Amino acid sequence: MRSAASGPAGGGFSPNGPSRVTDHSPPAPRRRLNLAWLGILPFAAFVALFLIAPTMKIVIGAFQRVDGSFTFENIAGLFTPSILASYWISIKISVASAALGALIGFLMAAAMVLGGLPRFIRAPLLTFSGVASNFAGVPLAFAFLATLGPLGLVTMWLRTEFGINLRALGFNILSFWGLTITYIFFQIPLMILIITPALDGLKREWREAAQSLGASARQYWMSVALPILAPSILGTFALLFANAFGAVATAIALTGSSLNIVPIMLFAQIRGDVLGNPHLGYAMAFGMILVTALANVLYIWLRIRSERWLK
Amino acid sequence: MKRAAAWAILLLGMAYFILPLIGMVEFSLSMKRGIYSFEAYRVVFADPRFRETFTYSVVMAVLTILFGILLVVPTAFWVRLKLPGLRPYIEFVTLLPLVIPAIVVVFGYIRLYNTSSWLPLTGTIGGTNLLLLFGYSMLSLPYMYRAIDTGLRTIDVATLTEAAQSLGAGWVTILARIILPNVLVAVLSGAFVTFAIVMGEFTLAALLNRPAFGPYLQLMGANRAYEPFALATIAFLITWACMGLIQLVTRLSKFDRAPK
Numbered sequence: 001m002r003s004a005a006s007g008p009a010g011g012g013f014s015p016n017g018p019s020r021v022t023d024h025s026p027p028a029p030r031r032r033l034n035l036a037w038l039g040i041l042p043f044a045a046f047v048a049l050f051l052i053a054p055t056m057k058i059v060i061g062a063f064q065r066v067d068g069s070f071t072f073e074n075i076a077g078l079f080t081p082s083i084l085a086s087y088w089i090s091i092k093i094s095v096a097s098a099a100l101g102a103l104i105g106f107l108m109a110a111a112m113v114l115g116g117l118p119r120f121i122r123a124p125l126l127t128f129s130g131v132a133s134n135f136a137g138v139p140l141a142f143a144f145l146a147t148l149g150p151l152g153l154v155t156m157w158l159r160t161e162f163g164i165n166l167r168a169l170g171f172n173i174l175s176f177w178g179l180t181i182t183y184i185f186f187q188i189p190l191m192i193l194i195i196t197p198a199l200d201g202l203k204r205e206w207r208e209a210a211q212s213l214g215a216s217a218r219q220y221w222m223s224v225a226l227p228i229l230a231p232s233i234l235g236t237f238a239l240l241f242a243n244a245f246g247a248v249a250t251a252i253a254l255t256g257s258s259l260n261i262v263p264i265m266l267f268a269q270i271r272g273d274v275l276g277n278p279h280l281g282y283a284m285a286f287g288m289i290l291v292t293a294l295a296n297v298l299y300i301w302l303r304i305r306s307e308r309w310l311k
Numbered sequence: 312m313k314r315a316a317a318w319a320i321l322l323l324g325m326a327y328f329i330l331p332l333i334g335m336v337e338f339s340l341s342m343k344r345g346i347y348s349f350e351a352y353r354v355v356f357a358d359p360r361f362r363e364t365f366t367y368s369v370v371m372a373v374l375t376i377l378f379g380i381l382l383v384v385p386t387a388f389w390v391r392l393k394l395p396g397l398r399p400y401i402e403f404v405t406l407l408p409l410v411i412p413a414i415v416v417v418f419g420y421i422r423l424y425n426t427s428s429w430l431p432l433t434g435t436i437g438g439t440n441l442l443l444l445f446g447y448s449m450l451s452l453p454y455m456y457r458a459i460d461t462g463l464r465t466i467d468v469a470t471l472t473e474a475a476q477s478l479g480a481g482w483v484t485i486l487a488r489i490i491l492p493n494v495l496v497a498v499l500s501g502a503f504v505t506f507a508i509v510m511g512e513f514t515l516a517a518l519l520n521r522p523a524f525g526p527y528l529q530l531m532g533a534n535r536a537y538e539p540f541a542l543a544t545i546a547f548l549i550t551w552a553c554m555g556l557i558q559l560v561t562r563l564s565k566f567d568r569a570p571k
Contacts, residue, residue, distance in 0.1 A: 039389035040397070046382055047404055050445045051452075054419020055411055061422065108324045115317025125321075131554045132328060134504070137511045138528040139335075139543035145532075146540050147334030154330060185331065188324065246412030249513035253529050263414055270418050270518055285415045296410045 055289065061282035074283035082260070083275075087287065090245060090262040093176060097183035098240035102233060104184065105191025112192075113199040126196065129189035136186045141253035144182040148173045174255045182254060183247065187240045194239070198232040198306065228306075235302030242295035246288065262288055332547065339540035351541040360527060361542075368516075368524035371440075372509035375447040376502045379455045380491075382448065384498065387459045388490050391468045405456035408449050417446060417518045439519050446515045451505040458504070462497025463490075496564040500557040507553040511546055 065071045078084070111117065112125055147153050150167065158164040172178055202225055210220040248263040255264070262284065268274045269281040342350035355361050390401055408416070420442055424432040432438035471493070475485045491498065516523035528546065532539040 036389075036393040039393060040386050040401070043382060043386035043401075046445070046448070050420070050449050051404075051407060051411070051416065054416050054423050057419045057423045058415055104324060104327075107320050111317035111320040115320075116314045117317050117321065121321070127554060127558055128328070130557075131551055134507050134554065135511075135547060135550050137513050138525055138532065139511065139546040140331075142528075142532055142539045142543035143331040143335040143547075146338040146543075147331040153334035153337055185328070188327075242410070246414070248412070248414050249511075249525065249529070252513070253532050256533065263412070266414055266418070267514070267518070270414075270421065281418070285418050288412050288415055292410055292412055 058282050058285045059289065061279055062286035064279060064282075066279060074277075074279045075286075077277070077280045078283050078287055083265070083284065086260045086262050086265050087291075089176065089260065091291070093179050093183065093261060094241045094244040096176075096180045097187050097244045098237050100180065101184045101187025101240050102191050102237045105188040105236075106195055106233060108188065109192045109195045109199055113196060114202075126193065129192045131189075133186050133189040133193060136247065137249035138253040140182060140185055141250050144173060144178070144185070144254065148178065148181065174258050176259075179251060179254060179259065179261075182250060183244050187244065190240060190243065191236055194236045195229075195232060198229055202228065231302040231306035235299045235306060238295040238298040238302065242292040242299075245295070246292055335540050335543050335547070338537060339544045342537040351537040355538050355541045355545075358538075360522075364522050364524045364527035367522055368510050371444060371447060371523065372506045374444055375451060375509050376505050378444060378448050379451055379501065379505060380498055383452070383455045383459050383501075384491060384494070385486055387456060387463055388468065388486060391460075391463050392472060402456070402460070405452050409453050413446075413450060413514050414518070416449065417515050420446065421518065433519070439521060443515060443519050443521050443523075446519070447505075447509050447512065450512065450515070451501070451508050454504040454508070455501040458497045458501035459494055462494035466490075466493045496560050499560045503553040503557045507550045510549050 062074050063070055063072065065073065078087075108125075112122055145152065148155055148166070148171075150173075152173075155166050158166060173182075206224055206228075207220055210224050215223070246263065248267060251259070251261055251264055252267060265274075266281065266284050266288065269284065273281070275281060275284075339351050340347040340349065342348060342354070386401070390398055421433065424430050424438075424442060426434040432442040468490070471489050472485055475489050480489070510524055512523065513525035513529060517526040517529070524546075528539065528542050531542060
């Protein structure tokens with residue numbers, strides 16, 4: 001495997017020859033054939049074959065009939081009550097978990113950066129955030145089943161110590177709120193990791209300037225700090241939204257098939273064509289790409305805006 | 312007052328993170344009625360399916376890391392050296408796996424590389440393994456590329472390359488003996504993230520029907536009472552270990568670099 005992968009890379013480098021490396025001068029017009037692009041050929045081939053082509057296959061398939069002719073039928077097929085409902089509940093869970101994750105993550109990061117807490121808290125909290133934001137998928141679902149499931153730690157504790165029966169109150173881990181509470185386990189740390197640099201970027205001078213003009217802490221936050229942070233916060237919110245929308249494993253391990261969110265439906269469709277039309281599956285996947293892509297475009301755009309102030 | 316509020320927020324937040332972990336560990340120790348025991352772990356370790364799937368995932372993770380290094384180090388090096396204008400575009404492409412949900416990409420794999428296509432990878436077990444390897448590499452690309460590109464930024468790629476060339480080194484020597492050792496810390500952090508991702512990955516392995524650790528975890532969760540929590544604890548420890556190792560290599564590297 002080693003030789004197979006390094007072979008083309010080595011081959012890609014040689015056509016240029018070593019002599020060109022010393023060429024530091026700005027790109028003056030030259031007649032020589034530029035073959036430098038050959039060096040990224042293996043990478044380009046990998047990305048084309050295993051990222052772009054599969055995605056394009058889905059996008060194109062969403063606009064094709066089984067015989068290959070062009071159609072909008074599959075997209076129109078998405079607008080049936082059951083599929084629309086699955087998109088709607090997916091979007092609701094993603095919005096709720098992104099909003100809660102962003103809010104709690106922001107509060108925790110602000111407490112850490114601006115709350116006057118000892119410095120030694122910072123490194124462990126950031127490391128833990130790195131771990132927790134990567135601790136998604138199936139194990140996370142088990143952790144929450146053990147905590148808030150019917151026999152979970154917190155469920156039993158609330159029942160025996162306080163007589164609070166979560167089930168009787170309508171809470172069920174296999175539900176909208178159950179999934180949302182589970183998702184924020186990886187949403188909060190991601191928010192902390194992204195927003196901490198932004199909070200670090202708030203300059204002390206801005207606060208002092210506001211204070212010397214007679215602003216209260218509230219006024220400072222409402223008219224100075226939050227407007228500066230707003231693009232970062234909203235951008236991270238969009239990122240968290242996409243993060244939750246594409247999460248498959250946690251949802252499947254937690255709810256099985258009892259909650260029809262989009263990733264679970266698509267998973268079942270890929271496994272066994274439950275929709276009865278393979279191209280409807282393409283359309284569903286295309287819808288997922290569309291939603292996550294929109295969220296990410298929003299994130300990138302807001303990020304560029306936020307960098308105006310925070311440098 | 313402000314400090315008290317900050318403490319309260321932080322402690323409440325930490326309680327939310329720690330309770331599920333306690334719940335998970337507590338359950339994993341409660342297989343024997345009435346007492347805490349490692350019975351669930353014993354059962355898990357004795358299960359041949361656990362050993363098979365765990366070994367499979369470890370091997371896949373190592374192969375993914377090797378492939379990722381062979382793919383990303385030369386590319387990132389070449390782009391920095393010769394094609395700096397392409398950097399934003401390459402970076403954008405490497406971030407795409409975070410945008411396009413994995414389930415969509417693997418759906419594409421299944422349709423594109425099935426038995427009736429020009430590249431029938433899913434037709435054989437070896438081919439499917441290879442496809443899964445490429446899939447894992449795709450998933451880890453954002454982390455791997457970021458880590459290595461950041462590592463390359465800290466060294467003077469052009470000067471090192473020229474120095475090596477003036478001593479008669481070829482491209483393979485330059486990459487393997489000059490560039491790689493210099494970005495080793497970055498490569499290692501990318502590698503540990505990749506390891507954590509591959510060990511916990513579910514969607515790709517499940518849809519390509521390969522016997523990896525993630526699908527095994529899910530299967531146990533659907534059928535057993537206590538073992539899944541032992542497995543989840545093990546998975547959490549792996550993630551912890553990977554992140555801990557990243558911290559460790561980053562910290563160690565601060566001391567082996569000459570002061571400027």
